[in-house]
Structure formats: structure tokens, C-alpha cells
Amino acid sequence: MLGKTERRLAIVILVTAIVPLAVAMWFAYSLLSYASSFWLPEVALELDRGIDLYKDYVRAIKDDMKHQTDAIVGDEPLRESAKQHDADACARALAVLFPRYPQLVSLAVEDGGRVLGARDRGRPLDDAAERKLEVRRGLFADGVGPSVLATFAFDRRYERELEQAGFGRERYGQVERERTHVYAGYFEAFAALLGITAVVTVALGLLLARGTTRRIERLANAIDQVAAGNLEVRVPVTGSDELTELARVFNRMLGEMQQSRARIEYLQRIGAWQEMAQRLAHEIKNPVTPIQLAVQECHRKYVGDDPRFRALLDTTLEIVEEEVGTLRRLVGNFSSFARLPHVELRTASLRDFLRECSQQLGHLGAEVAEDGSEEAIVVQDLDVRWEVPDDPMLVAIDRQMLRRVLVNLVRNAVEAIRATSPDIGNGARRGQVVVRAGVSGSAVSLFVEDDGPGVPEAARERVFDPYFTTKSDGTGLGLAIVKKIVVEHNGTIKAEQSSRLGGASFVVTLPLPHPLPIAVARDDSPSRPSIGR
């Protein structure tokens, strides 16, 4: 009941899917571990150092501006002009000083709220690119009196670059903090993907294999039934692959097994009947002769003249001799049935055999009696027609025995017609018998048909049983002998209703020599037109 094949298949698919996946997983794990070992802490240090350097640089620029202001304050002409409050001299001193410092935007000398002198570069500060840096210094050491206000332009580029460097460092730090999670995430995603692949592979593989495993299972179930002794089953033939062929061959094998089993059983049964017939014949035969002789003796020895007693003796002798004759014929039939020789099969042309038979039996009406002696029965009042095809039809037959089959079947037909249709006389035909043959599939069929009353459906199986007869004077051995001979030819025989003549039709089927089993199985395919005949 459990699909062993399916289970094995699933395990195989799972293993074939899991093994490479596991290797891939291991590979991915080591790859990520390897990649993470390549993280260089020096990079962060260098980045930090670069930022510090930049900060120092900016600070140096600012200090430089302060130093420049100090230098301006130390200028002697400027100090002198401021001291004197001489605006002209101050302007002159500024004019000399200003070009020396290119970073200056404006330079002014103030005393309290009053501007003593001022000079600028002629264009205002560009707020987008420059930042203002004002440095105020007193001109004199006491801190009171005039002072210098120097306004420098500090390029914003430095500031922005420092900012960006800070961002970069920040991002680097973030990545470093998160990389463990990122790697683990990659690994998990990979694992999940591989897992899904494994599941899908197994499911898909099983789905595809399901049809085949299901059919194997069905075959196994059918074989189980056969093993339990039931030969009356067949495996459904589906699809068109090796399993289909297997099912066909298996079915054919079942058919042959069934046939040979039936054949063996039949032969055993008929063997038992033969043995019984032999004993019966022996037991009857022995006392028959003394009885006959004793009665004959009585009849002959009587010398008296009582006419009534003479008449009684005559009648007695007549009755006894007649009955003894019947018994002798019965005994003859029995022992002929009991001593029925086994067939000796030889390959021969059925066509030639039938033509020969038709010449010997068809015209002369010579028939073989059940006891084996030739007995001429004139069949002038009946039409016996032989329809022999041109196909040679090579089959394994025993000519003598098969001749007996034909004779018995033809005589059976003749007797059946005679028993039912009255003799009109004047040579009028009372009925007809047709013997014909033909190849159908892997067998040859021989038909003996008549237009008599036919065989009742209920009796169609039993007519072949020994001692089963519908005739008043029959022994019921004729058809039993026929069937035994046919079965020994590996053939079958059945009684049907003739579709052509309306009477009985006896169909003898003999197998053609065996082709290869596979070819036979193909040939046995249901498209064969011989079904049901």
C-alpha cells in the first residue's frame, strides 16, 4: 500500500538537491567569513588623522590672519598718523599696507566712534564663497585710543571640505558598526533561497514521478491479486511507454497462464473420465459374451414343440442379442475414448489438410465411427460445403486426430439436422453444413456450421463434458473426444450460434507458431479487430 518506490525516489531527489545546496551553503559561509576578515582598522585611523590635519590647517589660516593684523598694527607710519589724528597720513599709510595682504577685504582705523581712515578691496564680501573674519587690535598698548579693524575673507571651501570629511568618517563608522548584520542578512537570505529551492525541487520531482509511481503501484496491486490466485484480472493499459508495454505483456502472460491452467485442469479431468471409461468397459465386456452364449445355447438346445415357449425363446434371444450389441458398441466407445492416443504435433499446412479431408469425406460421406471403424454414411440428402482459403496457414497439428475432430463435428451437424427436419425424399436437400477456416490475429479458426436447431445457450459449455448428450442413442463422448484433441493441440473450442446459417457453429481455434512475446503483446493491442467475432 505504501509507495516504496515513491519514498525512495523522494529520498534520492532530496539527497541530490540537499548535497549541492549544503556545499553551496558552506561555500557561502566561508566566503563571507573570509570577506569579513579583510576589514582593515587602519583605514579608520588614517581617516581620523586626515580630519585632524585639516582642522589644524584651518586653525593655522585663522592664526595667520591674526598675525597679519598684528603686523599691520606694528606699522610705524600708521601708528604715527593715528597718533596725530592725521587723516591724510593715515590714508597714505593704509594705501601702502593694503596691497601687502591679499586676503584683506577692508582695513579701517577707528578712534572711538570716528573713522580716521579706511580702505577696502573694492568689492563686497561674497557670502556664498567667503566667510567674514574680523580682527580688532588697539594701536597702542594701553588699549585706549585708536584701533585697527581688519576684515579678512576666509574661503568657505576649506570649511565645506572639512564637513564632508566628517560625514565620510561618520558613514564609514556606521558601515563598520553594521557590517555584521549585513553579512548575517546575506547569509540568511541565501539559506532561505536554497531551502526553498530544495523544497520546490523535491515537490516538482515527486509531482513528475507521481504518474509513473502510481502506475507501478497499480501493477503491483494487480500482481498481488494474481498472486492470491485470481487470474481473472487484467491491468489497465494506459499511456504509451515502457510501463504500457509491461502492462500488455503482463496481461498477455495472465491470459496464457489462465489458458494453460484451464488446459491442465481439463486434461486431468478428462484423464479421470478415461480411466473410469476403461474400467467400465472392462467390467461390462467380460460378462457380455457368456450372457450371449448362454442365451444362444438355451435357444439352440430347446427341442420341445411348445410354440409359445419357442416364441418366448426367439424374442429373448432377439432382445439379448440386440442389447448385447448395444452394450458392445458402448464398450467399444468407452475403450476407444479411454485409449484415445495422445496427439503428436507436426507443423503442416491446414489448407492442404482441409482439402484432403474434403476429398475424402465431403463427397463420399465416409465417416469414422466413434469406435474407430470406418462407417459409410450416405449424406446425399445434405449439402456439406468446404470453404478452404488459399492461405497455407501453417500450424502444428496431428493430422489423424484433427481429422477425427472434423469427422465428429460434421457428423454431429448432420445428425442434428436429420433429427429435426423430416426426410422429404426425392433427393431434396434437408439442410447444409459448412466447414471453413481463416486466420484471425495470432490464431487460426476452424468453423463447422450448420442450419440445424443449434445448441441451446445453457448447454454451450456442457456439450463438451463426457457423457453429456442430447441424443437418445448418444454416449456423450463425441464432443468430449473432440475437445480433448483440440486442447492437446493447445487450442480452444466453443459452441456458438452461427450468424450465417442460424444453426450451431463450432469454432476450433488453433494458435499460430509463437512470435516474440513483445511483438505478440503489441499484436494483442485492443485495436485488433477479432474481438467478439
Place this chain on the structure above:
Amino acid sequence: MNATPPRLDRKSPSELLLVAALATLLIATPWLLRLRGSPLVGRPAPDLNFLVLANGGALSDEGLLSIQALRGRPVLLDFWATWCDPCRREAPIVDAAARKWGNRGLVVLGVSTDAPTQADPGEFARRQGLSYPIVRDPSGRASGAYAVDALPTLVLVSRSGTIVAVRTGVTDGDELDRLIREVL
């Protein structure tokens, strides 16, 4: 600024195990289902639509016949094929039952498992003089649904639509009559 290599998450191998367990369960499901569904007797008859090939009569609806539509009547399904000798031997027995119990409500369906390219089961039935409807199951859907492993198989369905008997191999007339009497 720690310089130690990152540890991979411990969860992943166990996740893989989970996936493997899932796969195993997936594989085991068909068996579990089949184990539970093995005996056909006592279960409701699967509903199917058949293509009628012969003797459809009043049962056939535009050439189709469904099991559902036969609810309320006992149904005998005969799974067979034209090439199957035992099926051919059983056909007259089934036909006799169909004729005998037809007026008591029994519906007999001959479910042919022949492929459409194989012999014509309808023609075969007409030649054999079979009286019951012959339907086709070419794709094997019905055989699958009724777990038919061997031919011939008889499946007897009660008026309420429950499968009451399954017989494989040639069933003799007396046995068939006994089974049918139980569902009438």
C-alpha cells in the same frame, strides 16, 4: 573601531534544518493522505462526468452522464476494456443483472478504460447486445478516483451515494445478485 571579524548569525543553520523538516513533511503528505484513504468502501462515491458511447437513453444529458445526477438510485459501475478477456466474460453477467434489476431502479454503467484510439467500446457493446449504458474514461480519471488497479472491477454505490462494495475479477451472477439486493 573594533577589529575582530564579525560572527555570523547562529540562527542560519537551524533555519536550514527547519527547511529540511518542511521538505520531509511535504514528501510525507501524499502517504499520509493515501494511508487514510485506502478503503474505498463506506466512502462517498466521487462525482464524475462521463461521455456516453452507447445506450445512454434517458440518463444521458447531451451525451454526458454524471454520477451526481444518479443520486437516489443504486449504481453499479463496471470498469472494463474491450481487450480484457475476463471483462468480456463478465459482461453477460452484468447485462443480466442490469436487465433483471433495471425496473427496481438499478443503474449499470459500463466504464470503458480503452484509449480513444483503441477499439470502439460502444460498437462492441452493441454487437454483444449489452443493454446498459457504456461510458468512456479515457484519461483514467475515474479509474484513479475509484482506485481501480485491475480489470474488471465492479463498484456498487448505494442510493445515498456511498460505495458499498468493490469486487475485482469476474464476479459470478449469484454473488452480484446478492450484493444488488442489499442496496435495492
